[in-house]
Amino acid sequence: MHFDRKEKDDETLLSLYKRLLYPRMVEEKMLILLRQGQIGKWFSGIGQEAIAVGAALAMNAEEYILPMHRNLGVFTSRDIPLRNLMAQWQGKMTGFTKGRDRSFHFGTQEFKIIGMISHLGPQLALADGIALADLIAEKKQATLVFTGEGATSEGDFHEAVNVASVWNLPVIFLVENNGYGLSTPINEQFNCNDLVDKAIGYGIEGIQIDGNNVLEVFDTITEITKNIRANPRPVLLECLTFRMRGHEEASGTKYVPPHLFEQWAEKDPVKNFERYLFEQGILTDKLLQEIKTGFKTELDQEVEQAFKDADPEPSAVTELTDMYYPYIQQVIPPAEPSVETRYLDAISDGLRIGMQQHSNLVIMGQDIAEYGGAFKITAGFAEEFGKARVRNTPICESAIVGAGLGLSINGYKAVVEMQFADFVTCGFNQIINNLAKTHYRWGEKADVVVRMPTGAGTGAGPFHSQSNEAWFTKTPGLKIVYPAFPYDAKGLLLAAIEDPNPVIYFEHKLLYRSLCGLVPAGHYTLEIGKANWLKKGQQFTIITYGLGVHWSLSYLYDHPELSVNLVDLCSLQPWDKETVATAVKVTGRVIVLHEDTLSSGFGAEIAAWIGEHCFTALDAPVMRCASLDTAIPMSKLLEDQFLAKSRLHETVQKLMAY
Structure with missing residues (x-):
């Protein structure tokens, strides 16, 4: 393995080595605890540390990283105390999810890390939304999101990369190609020569590097981020590596030919960089022993402290309350005269006032800009508020709902329009498993309204007429409103926009132009949950x-x-x-x-x-x-x-x- 130190001084190289060694030693400690039965599950990143460490160190501290469950080095490189990580893995109250989720399925605004959910692909769209918020705010920042070679087969990958390309979002899509999706080898997962070739189809730059070379990872991402901060655009980065242990420890590695372990053991990212530092005279046996001894002492202390931390105390009240971001609605009564208004126009007026009152509100949906939407509810909005905030989207419901959550994470509000409520099936996972569960899992709001033109009466058939509210009413974490009159439509929509929790807003298509009623001008809200x-x-x-x-x-x-x-x-x-x-x-x-x-x-x-x-x-x-x-x-x-x-x-x- 060839290391090019470029202008880096000895201190920088030694610091990189410490960052690389630390997660390796943490993992070795975890494997011991696993064998002792003191932890229940572990997803090992041994052999892949250079990617997580090099990538995390190349990003600025205020830039978001969205890692996966084999990226311990991201968390340690962002200096999250091991005690907190250990408490998370143990399901302690001091963990990031208070015992509600495991592994790295959590986020933290303090360290600008947004963890994955088990479905693997949805975090890619969140990265789009986070980057979009930076783009609109004119922040010169990049976003880094990890995925594996297996997840590149998912629709979420295609949708997120395509949206980032169309919108020129400053996102690095980092694919860790470690050869296997659990037990399925890459020749059974894709038929292109290299995953980086997929970049061609999206019209973006694709780069392939040695993921086991920490300097190559660090330098490549440093250069990419420098470029896309100044000239926003996505980049697909394929990092070649290998998983030296099972998908998780219980799955084993019998499906992997032994010679692959021999080949990749020679490319071990920690040992090779360690050897290089010895050759450069930067590392000595004495210094290495001091570093390892210091780390071991720290690890033992942090783990022991985490084991002593309190377990969660079951409380139905607490659990129910924590499904939603804390919010007490202040109902705003009408203050202006009422005028006869169509149901459709009441919704449009509510959206317009929401956009006027919240400069951080972004509306996204198919054909909603110049065309004004399928039902013309957003007609004129692009001219009034600009296309940065009134965004036509590709046909990709999952990515747009996910981008809405990403916007919320990065300080914005989002209204996502489903062209028809029936089409929400294509974004179902993002709503049910991301929007609905985010606050419960790690305390983050999901400030997203999903507009749902719904219902029958127009002879539109099985795919444009469904009433699907029951798909969502059984899902904790969501709020559901369904106004029957123009007055309610406007007041509840403005209330939904102001609420920091995810709201599914049903609006009946048959009523759009057939129903009129008195609606106050100006801003007012109605109480969500009041009949x-x-x-x-x-x-x-x-x-x-x-x-x-x-x-x-x-x-x-x-x-x-x-x-x-x-x-x-x-x-x-x-x-x-x-x-x-x-x-x-x-x-x-x-x-x-x-x-x-x-x-x-x-x-x-x-x-x-x-x-x-x-x-x-x-x-x-x-x-x-x-x-x-x-x-x-x-x-x-x-x-x-x-x-x-x-x-x-x-x-x-x-x-x-x-």
């Missing part, structure tokens, strides 16, 4: 939301003889249990109505809660009225049959006859 009690009566109660509200109003208009309580939930997570309970107790009879399919729709949760908490007030079983348990058909006749509206009268009669 509207629209009508009061004595015979029965309808609990509903979204288009179900208008079905109910229409039905009651046609049946003036009925005396009915009508409650519009407005918010589905959290939802207004107090109002529901009060309304139910007035009548003792309840219909839970929604547009979604019957089985496991959100109405099932409402009905179950009423049955459990209001049982003694009921004079009849709680009845659900929902759409058929089928996909949504296109034909108007079939769609009408599918929708719950067609069964509302039948359900009312059944309830009244009980």
